[in-house]
Amino acid sequence: MADAAYDPHATSGGARRLSAKVIVYGFLLLFAAYYVLPLLVILMNSFRDLEEISKLGLIGLPRSFSLEHWASAWSSFCVGGTCKGISPNFYNSLYMTVPATIVSTLLGAINGYILSKWRFPGAGFIFAAVTIGVFLPGQMVLLPWAFVLGKLGLTNTLEGLMLVHTIQGLSFTTLFCRNYYVSIPDDLIKAARIDGAGFWRIFFRIILPLSPPILIVTVIWQFTGIWNEFLFGVVFSSGSQQPITAALIALSSAGTSVHQYNVEAAAVLIAALPTLLIYFFGGRWFVRGLTQGAIK
Amino acid sequence: MSSLTISNLSKRYGAVEVLDGIDLAAEAGEFIVLVGPSGCGKSTLLALIAGLETITSGEIRIGERVVNNVPPKDRDIAMVFQSYALYPTMTVRQNITFGMESRGVPKAEQNEAVARVASLLQIEPLLKRKPSQLSGGQRQRVAMGRALVRDPLLFLFDEPLSNLDAKLRVEMRTEIKKLYRTLGKTTVYVTHDQIEAMTLATRIAVMYQGRLQQFDRPKVIYEKPANMFVAGFMGSPSMNFLDVETFADNGRASLALGNELMLPVPDAADLTPGRKLVLGLRPEHLAHANGDDLPSLPARVEVVEPTGAETIVILKLGDHEVTARFDPDGAPAEGEIIDLAVAINKACLFDPETGLRL
Numbered sequence: 001m002a003d004a005a006y007d008p009h010a011t012s013g014g015a016r017r018l019s020a021k022v023i024v025y026g027f028l029l030l031f032a033a034y035y036v037l038p039l040l041v042i043l044m045n046s047f048r049d050l051e052e053i054s055k056l057g058l059i060g061l062p063r064s065f066s067l068e069h070w071a072s073a074w075s076s077f078c079v080g081g082t083c084k085g086i087s088p089n090f091y092n093s094l095y096m097t098v099p100a101t102i103v104s105t106l107l108g109a110i111n112g113y114i115l116s117k118w119r120f121p122g123a124g125f126i127f128a129a130v131t132i133g134v135f136l137p138g139q140m141v142l143l144p145w146a147f148v149l150g151k152l153g154l155t156n157t158l159e160g161l162m163l164v165h166t167i168q169g170l171s172f173t174t175l176f177c178r179n180y181y182v183s184i185p186d187d188l189i190k191a192a193r194i195d196g197a198g199f200w201r202i203f204f205r206i207i208l209p210l211s212p213p214i215l216i217v218t219v220i221w222q223f224t225g226i227w228n229e230f231l232f233g234v235v236f237s238s239g240s241q242q243p244i245t246a247a248l249i250a251l252s253s254a255g256t257s258v259h260q261y262n263v264e265a266a267a268v269l270i271a272a273l274p275t276l277l278i279y280f281f282g283g284r285w286f287v288r289g290l291t292q293g294a295i296k
Numbered sequence: 297m298s299s300l301t302i303s304n305l306s307k308r309y310g311a312v313e314v315l316d317g318i319d320l321a322a323e324a325g326e327f328i329v330l331v332g333p334s335g336c337g338k339s340t341l342l343a344l345i346a347g348l349e350t351i352t353s354g355e356i357r358i359g360e361r362v363v364n365n366v367p368p369k370d371r372d373i374a375m376v377f378q379s380y381a382l383y384p385t386m387t388v389r390q391n392i393t394f395g396m397e398s399r400g401v402p403k404a405e406q407n408e409a410v411a412r413v414a415s416l417l418q419i420e421p422l423l424k425r426k427p428s429q430l431s432g433g434q435r436q437r438v439a440m441g442r443a444l445v446r447d448p449l450l451f452l453f454d455e456p457l458s459n460l461d462a463k464l465r466v467e468m469r470t471e472i473k474k475l476y477r478t479l480g481k482t483t484v485y486v487t488h489d490q491i492e493a494m495t496l497a498t499r500i501a502v503m504y505q506g507r508l509q510q511f512d513r514p515k516v517i518y519e520k521p522a523n524m525f526v527a528g529f530m531g532s533p534s535m536n537f538l539d540v541e542t543f544a545d546n547g548r549a550s551l552a553l554g555n556e557l558m559l560p561v562p563d564a565a566d567l568t569p570g571r572k573l574v575l576g577l578r579p580e581h582l583a584h585a586n587g588d589d590l591p592s593l594p595a596r597v598e599v600v601e602p603t604g605a606e607t608i609v610i611l612k613l614g615d616h617e618v619t620a621r622f623d624p625d626g627a628p629a630e631g632e633i634i635d636l637a638v639a640i641n642k643a644c645l646f647d648p649e650t651g652l653r654l
Contacts, residue, residue, distance in 0.1 A: 187381035190348050191442075195395035196369035205394070209385035 046070060046265035053261045073266040079251045086267050088240060089247035093227055094274075096158045096243055100165040101222040107166070108173020108218060113207050115174070116181040117189050118199070127178060133171030138231045141168070149236060156241050161233065165226045172225070173218050180214035181207065216285040224275045244271045299324045299449055299482040300345070305354035307340055314340050316506045318354070322482055322499075330486045331493040332503035333529070338486045341503070342454050345484060347371050359449055369398070371450075374443035378455040380435045382427035388438050389423040392445050413441045416475075433464050440475070453485040457492065469495060490530045494518065502526045519642070524651040527576050527644060533608055536582075536618040538575045539648070542567045551575060557593050557614045559640055573654070576644035579608070582620035584628070585635040595636040597628045611636060 041059055049064040056063075075085040115127050145164055146155075154160030184207070192202045233246040242250065248271055252264050279286075300322040307315040315337045322328045330338040343349040345356060347368035356363050363371050382391050389410055396406045414420045417437045427435055436456065443451060456472075457465045473496055476483060487493055493500045494514045502509045502517060502525075510522035521527035527535045540551040542561065549561040551573070559575070561567060585592035595611040595618070602608075607627035609620045613636065620636070628634045645654045 185379055185381065187377045187379045188383060190343075190346075190368075191375070191377060191381035192383070192394070192398075193348065194346060194368045194373065194375050195442075196398035197394070198398075201398060206383055206385070 042265045042268055045261055046269055048262055050258075050260060050262055058261065069260075069262040070266040070270070073251075073263045073270060077251065077260070077263050077267070079247055082240070086244060086247050086251060086270065089242055089244040090270065092158055092241065092247075093243040093245070093271075096161050096165065097223060097226045100162045100169065100226050101219055104166045104169035104173050104222055105215060105218045107170055108175075109177045109208070109211060109215065110203070111170065111174040112177025112179075112181050113203055115178045117184070117186065117202075117207070127174075130171055131175045133168065134175060138168075142231070142235055145232070145236065156237050156239075158237070158241055158243075161236055161243065164232050164236065165229065168232075169222050169226065172221060176218050176221070177211075177214055180211070184210060213285070213288065216282060220278055220282050220286045223278055227275050299326075299359055300328075300484065301355075301357040302341075302345070303355045303357075305341075305344065305356065306352045307337070307344060307349065308352045314506050315344070318508050320501055320508060320511055322484065324482055325480045327476055327483045327485065327496055327498045328501060329493040329497035329499075330484065330501050330503060331488065331490055331529075332509075334488060336503040337506040338488075338503050339454060342375075342452055342484060342486045345450070346373055346375055346452055372448050373450045373452055374446040374448040375452040375454065376439050376443050376456045378458055380427075380439040380459075382435060382438055382442075384427055387424055387426060388419065388430070388441075391427070391438060392442050395442065395446060409445045413445045416444065416478075417441050432460050433468065436460060436468055440472075444475075444479075449482065451481050451483040453483065455487055456485075458487070458489070472496065490532065494530070500530075502529060504529070520653065521576075521644065522653060524574065524576070524646045524653075527646070527653070531578060533579050533619045533621070535644075536577045536579070536616075537646075538577065538613070538616050538618070540573050540575045542569050542571045542573060544569045553593075553616065554614050559591050559593070559638060561645075572648055574646040574648050576646060576653075577618065577638065578642070579619045579621040581639035581642045582611075582618060583622070583637050583639075584626060585637040588637070590637040591640055592635045592637045595634055597630050597632045597634060600627060600630050602627070 044060075044062050045053060045058060046069055047065045047067070048060075048062045049066065052060075052062075052064050073085055074087050074090075076083055077085045079086065079089075111130065115123055149155050149160045149164070152160070152163075154163060188206055189202060192206055197205065228245060229243075230245040233243040234249065237243065237246060248264075248267060251267055252259065300320075302318055302320040305315060305318040306313070318341060320328070330341060332338050340349065344351050345358075347363065347366060351364060358371055358373065383394060386394065392410050392413060393406045396409065401409075410423070414423060417440060419434070419437050419441055422430060422434055422438065427438070430438065436459075439456070453472075457468055460468060469492060476496070485492075485496060494517075497514055499512060500514055500517050501511045504525050510517055510526045517526060518530055521530065521535075524537065528537070538553055540553055540559075543550055543552055543558075545558065549567050549569070551559045551561060553559065553575075567573075593613055595613045597609060598612050598617070599610040600607060601610075602624055604624070607622045607624045609622050609627060611618050611620060611634075622628070646652065647654060
């Protein structure tokens with residue numbers, strides 16, 4: 001490393017630069033705290049005794065420490081009459097989210113590939129029709145979905161929710177993938193067609209290998225969206241078929257009049273864990289994928 | 297035997313006529329260059345030959361077969377794109393073998409073909425690299441390799457050199473010509489660069505506004521352009537166009553340029569007096585008068601532009617501005633008035649109404 005070279009544009013000495021840095025970092029810390037504090041409060045409450053919480057209030061450093069509320073939330077707390085904690089609902093959510101994420105992402109990629117590279121008369125209209133789903137409020141589709149699920153015999157099943165999330169997600173995944181594929185040069189497709197490759201060979205050998213940035217974005221988006229989704233979960237399922245978001249409500253309104261704040265806090269954190277992990281490990285790629293254009 | 301025959305071909309996008317009534321035939325082993333300004337329809341014509349676009353009416357034959365409705369992969373063609381269109385995630389070798397893989401060519405045969413093409417284009421050291429690790433010239437070679445590996449009836453080139461810098465472009469141009477000499481394959485080559493057209497083609501098809509203006513050998517295109525567009529497009533600096541009027545000068549047909557400047561009519565063309573025409577003079581057909589038989593006119597030197605090998609001189613000839621090409625040693629100085637000899641028998645006369653050469 002070379003020493004800092006003389007910079008004629010630098011107008012002041014070290015002290016002034018230091019104070020500027022202090023101000024900048026001070027602001028950054030303030031805003032970081034603003035967003036992280038609720039998480040911290042919940043985290044601390046998950047370790048505290050109920051007695052301590054009710055005496056000293058929800059906000060405060062833990063004076064007692066115990067992991068038993070986590071264990072209780074996971075496997076023994078009574079929700080809606082059964083005392084297995086929220087672990088069954090956690091698995092429900094996994095069972096529902098993983099296939100819905102994979103299928104909606106793949107279908108979105110294929111849709112995007114067709115709408116950008118195999119344009120047909122009316123493609124623009126279909127694209128507009130698909131993406132309008134992005135802007136429709138969930139409440140609007142509740143009745144139609146209830147009707148469809150009833151007809152298909154999927155009322156109050158996880159498979160039904162899987163279907164709802166897959167279809168609802170297509171608007172986003174199609175939009176993401178189509179906009180990404182538009183920037184892949186058409187000449188690649190033409191060259192491949194002359195080379196003798198067909199629709200699927202071009203998709204699997206040329207388009208998909210170029211897709212990781214947008215597929216990562218889509219998977220993260222879909223996983224967090226479906227995992228955290230509440231409205232469909234609470235409307236279309238009940239009891240043992242509920243995903244974890246719906247179960248959290250059932251848990252906080254469970255029979256007894258006393259709120260088990262510590263167990264509820266642990267349950268909320270358990271519910272948030274998968275999406276938090278995805279954010280920590282995939283967030284970098286998410287930002288990169290959103291800002292990255294196609295590859296020359 | 298002709299290996300490409302295009303008859304009465306038209307292409308419309310909705311109401312927009314992109315190509316209109318194109319007739320063109322290439323003999324086996326010919327190098328046809330489609331040239332014209334951007335938007336003239338040359339790239340569309342190539343896409344129609346390749347089968348990447350569907351034709352509106354007319355017929356395309358490759359070899360003896362009508363291919364109007366044959367998909368690109370079954371037309372027995374290979375194409376090099378302006379953008380090279382190399383598959384970014386594949387190595388050079390995979391780029392070259394992708395077509396054979398799609399057509400189900402056995403592995404051993406694929407390896408043989410890659411080896412042959414790689415040594416022909418001297419790209420053996422690049423086979424394991426990705427396109428992003430190659431320079432522009434190397435990408436160009438790989439794109440050609442991908443086409444050459446196929447041994448097709450017809451090679452199609454879509455402005456393959458326009459993304460290269462000037463020096464490399466000239467080198468690759470020579471290389472393409474050598475390659476063509478070696479392989480002798482029928483080739484259709486699209487460019488907007490008239491020098492590429494002149495240097496490479498056995499025949500040039502000049503296109504403008506969706507129509508074929510002229511289709512002939514480079515020498516004919518240059519010396520006997522069919523109309524003012526072809527005359528102006530081919531050649532750099534461009535041909536000078538001067539408005540003239542015919543009149544009878546002591547029984548000899550002459551051309552008046554205004555300001556009492558006059559020239560004899562080239563080749564004693566039979567022209568009625570009082571007719572308005574356009575006289576086309578190439579820059580190299582203007583020179584210092586040196587006492588030979590050529591007619592000459594007084595001209596004022598306005599601008600002198602030395603390029604090294606030659607010096608371009610802009611002169612004022614009456615009201616007209618003309619460009620002339622001089623040897624650097626004999627070039628006049630700015631402000632000088634010189635006696636400008638006109639090689640009138642090499643000049644072209646055009647009808648200003650139709651633009652056609654007389």
